[in-house]
Amino acid sequence: MCITAESLGSVELEDFMRQKLPDLLRERGEFRYEIMGILADVFASKDDLKQVLEEIRKLREDSNRRFGEMDQRFEEVNRTMNQRFEEVNRMMNQRFEEVNRRFEEMDTRFEVMYRSQREVRLEVSALGGRIGYGLEEIIRQTVEEFSGQSFKKFEHLRLRDSEGELYGIPADVEYDLYLEDSVNYVVEVKSHIKPGDVLIFHRKSLFAEKQLLKRIKPIMISASITKDAKKKCKELGIDLISRSVVD
Structure with a gap:
């Protein structure tokens, strides 16, 4: 088959x-x-396999080398960019600091100018014997700066002395400014303060306490004051804001 x-x-x-x-x-x-x-x-023969494996190994090594070079380049680029960013940031910080310094200097100058202007207006007001709303605001700011308080209520104050307690006859008692807060103030503004002015204002502040039924802190503001008047203010517990002390 x-x-x-x-x-x-x-x-x-x-x-x-x-x-x-x-x-x-x-x-x-x-x-x-x-x-x-x-x-x-x-x-494939064993030799062929060895050759293929060797080529694969070389290809892998070459790839690793190239990736390593790329990593180095990226690191270099990253380092260069970081250095540039740091330099730009440093320069910007310097410029901002310079701008801030200039603004601070301007703020200081404006503050000095404002204080000088406020003092001049107070002195002019005291010389003329006139206290208006605009000057009341300046007085309030001056007292706030001096006392560290903030006053929401402030006004020109007039109290009636019906018994003639202060002047011997019935009369209206006026205060340049009354400020109300945790500590209440009555303010007297004068161009020049003498001992007699201090004594009169002391009596006026006691009268205000009696009439308002509140604790009152007296404060006097002036362009100048005598040494004796300044000493009397200290003795009577009257706060004082004055530009100069004269004999």
Whole structure:
């Protein structure tokens, strides 16, 4: 019976080749070399595999080297940018500090000018014997700066002395300014203060306490004051704001 490859199924053909192929390879050298050539074309040899692996290793090393160089470049770029940003930031800080310093100097100058203007207006007011609303505001600011308080209520104050307690006859008693807060003030503004002025104002402040039923702190503001008047203010507990002391 003649058996051909066409007459066998795939499974039967595989079984047949397993049985016959080893004998054929041993017995027929030409056939064996032919099969080896076919297998060599299909499967890589050990040397080929080594070569492929070596090429892969070199490719990986080259990639790592290039990535390392790129990392170094990025680090250099990052370092350069950081240095530039730091330099720009330093320059900006210097400029801002300079601008702030100039603004502070301007604020100081304006504050000095404002205080000088306020003092001049107070002196002019005292010389003329007139206290208006605008000057009441200046007096309030002066007392606030002196006392460290803030006064929401302040007004020109007039109290009636019906019994003539101060002047011997009934009269209106006027105060240049009355300021009300945790500590209440009555203010007297004069161009020049003498001891007699201090004594009169002391009596006026006591009268205000009696009439208002409140603790009153007297304060006098002037362009100048005598040494004796200043001493008398201290003795009587009268606060004083004065530009100069004269004999």
